[in-house]
Amino acid sequence: MRQPDNTILFGIRKGIAFYFNDVIEKEHIKEIICMLVDLTSVTFTGKQAQGEPKIRLVRGGWERVFDATFRHSTFESSNVLMLTDGTKDALQTTQIYMNLWNPCRSASCILVNCMTDISWEAIIAFIQAVSGILHLQYVSAGYDVVNNDFWYPRSAAYGLKFLQTIKYANSKWTEWFYLCYVVNKAIYGPNVVQFLSDNLWEPVEQTVHQCGFTCTPLNTGVMLDILDHKDGKLLEPGKEELLDRLSRLYQALHPIIVPTAKPMFLKENEWSLWQQRFAF
Secondary structure (H helix, E strand, O other), X not given: OOOOOHHHXXXXXXXXXXXXXXXXXXXXXXXXXXXXXXHHOOOXXXXXEOOOOXXXXXXXXXXXXXXXXXXXOOOOOOEEEEEEOOEOOEOOOOEEEEEEOOOOOOOEEEEEEEOOOOXXXXXXXXXXXXXXXXXXXXXXXXXEEEEOHHHOOHHHHHHHHHHOOOOOEEXXXXXXXXXXXXOOOOEOOOOOEEEEEHHHHHHHHHHHHHHOOEEEEEOOEEEEEOOEEEOOEEEOOOHXXXXXXXXXXXXXXXXXEOOOOOOOOOOHHHHHHXXXXXXX
């Protein structure tokens, strides 16, 4: 079998992680997927539902897959569906992962990845639109290192090795998968853009304001970003400045930041260094 090169195994995408405590309304989730399709012009070709060992072809469109996957779901326990345009020969440009269940001991989550040329204005507008549909607890948007699930676990291991070389990015393995268990009270770290619910915002309001970053009230919380706002545009600083701002925001958010468990693809010393990447 031909061995894939690294551009097929992993890469950098913009990512948005949504966490919420709603009773699941399937039409609301489908509306969010429609907005993502409009944002990215994606055609989903692959899907993987809970219990499926491999990615399968999407037949008849993603709506048909969604309806079939959740037709009998009561959402009293975890219900998972991933949609992707990736293949065995090409890393995904757009992907959405959903872990949905009615309010219980953890929050539901929707993880979105898209190409890096999607503007921050569009990303923030997407978050604002979702906030009108779901009761958001936390949203985090920035850069993610993604892996090609067709080549899992090799792609995940290689992707996390690469992740350690770019401290400003995140991944589903190091940040997003397990945050649903603590997000009602805590988060794992800063990002380029984030929405904090009122109960997350209250402990850090003073320290965040001291940093001078842009904070905008939004429904039941606050949207916070570390971008430059100039002449109605959102400009991203250079990567060195971006990392410096993330480090300052990390200090400001420290009262609500908690550690997470080490992913199986990293050694103990690698994980320790990763958790300290924003320390001055």
